[in-house]
Amino acid sequence: MMWDAAPQPTLSPISPAGWLRVVLRGSVLTVVVFGGLLILLAVRLVERPLFGLHRPVTPWITQGVCKAAFVILGIRREVRGAVMRGTGAVVSNHASWLDIFALNASKRIYFVSKAEVAGWPGIGWLARATGTVFIRRDPREARAQQALFEARLQAGHRLLFFPEGTSTDGRRLLRFKPTLFQAFFSPALPAMQVQPVTLAYHAPPGTPEAFYGWWGDRGFADHALRMLAQAPQGRIAVIYHAPLRVADHPGRKALAQAAEGAVRAGLVSEGLPSGR
Template sequence: MTWTAPTIPAPDPIGPAGWLRAGLRGTAMAGVVFGGLGLLLALRLVERPLAGQGRPVTPWITQGVCRVTLAIMGLRVDRRGTPIRVEGAQVANHTSWLDIFVLNAFQNVYFVSKSEVASWPGIGWLARATGTVFIRRDRREARTQTELFQKRLSEGHRLLFFPEGTSTDGRQVLPFKTTLFAAFYDDALRHDAHIQAISLTYRSPPGARPAFYGWWGDMDFAPSLLEVLAQRRQGRVSLVWHPPVRVDAHPNRKSLASHLEAQVRSGHAAASDHA
């Protein structure tokens, strides 16, 4: 499913100063991202034989790259709460490609993504290198997904997925789909795993449209990136980590998903009220 709005806004015109900012920031951002990727791949040659999929070092490179990239953009992050420390996963609402940088910048996490992303030019390469878990959203593959989640969690990986199943303009939270939660009700996971909800709320730059940072539907990546990089002053993003929830504290996946959705909605609404 892809969320769509009645209209997709056209990017605002970019003046000469905006093009200059976009060029300088884009060059710096590319240097950091691909330089970090090169370092990560080189270290994996040593890390993999010693630690397998444990990845004790390389996720810190991803975290550092994302922090520096946000600084280059000028996007500030207001944080509340503490990332989960126990075995389990995280869920968040989904607004933009920026979510990947924001969520990676302050914790070591591995995203769960639809399998099509693996073949996307550039983005798919980065996703594979940083350990993204690729799945097909198909009930017939529930057993395979459960085994994959169990394996990654046993290796100390913190998984993160977007239960809305699509990105939006960031002005609301869509109902959570419950399919992926079923994996956590396997006997090997349900009594030990916790899931933490995360609320992401973007505040547009001064004078920009309310959904400035939203990226959804058929919107292209390049124009969205260019418009963000061209801004003289950026907005802000609120990042709220809610208290983790034990999976077995809820009788089924629908109950668990409903509870986590309510947490995300409350954090999103509170941050929106203060925007």
């Protein structure tokens, strides 16, 4: 599903100074991201035979790269709340490809993504290398996906997914789809908890409020160029809410609603509308 309920923002052409920033920031970011990827792959050659699904080292490389990305882009990242400890999953609203960097920068997590992402140039390579779980939206594969989630969670991985099922302009929240929440009610995961996280983007001065949003049919390259060219930049607030104990909820729909409510409250606290 692709969300396109809001028009794309009207932006001025990139200035010569903006193109210079594109070249400088883009060069540094490329070196950091793909240099980090090469280091990660080299370490994983040793880590995998020794630890299997467990990844005691490589997630720290991912986290360092993602923190550096915000420094390079000049976007201020404000973190509030406490990162969950112990076994669990993370759910968040979805506004942009920047979400991946924002969420990885503060917490060692593994994304749950649609299978098509694995084939995307660049992004697909990074996703596979960092341990992303790829799933197909096919009811016939539900049992296999359940087993995969259980194996990853029992290995100590914190899985993250976007229950809206699509990205928006970052200024509203769509209803959380409860489907994937069902996996967390497995008897094999007695201490399971889910931490809701709100990502609240605040646009740079003088730009449209949805400047950081990436949705609809807008191309990745166009959006990325705008992020690289912009100065001054805005900020993103990453709000970690209290974890929800799965055992405290009667079913997946109740759990999804509770998580959605926490994320929505975070958007409201940042002065952003949260309507659908």
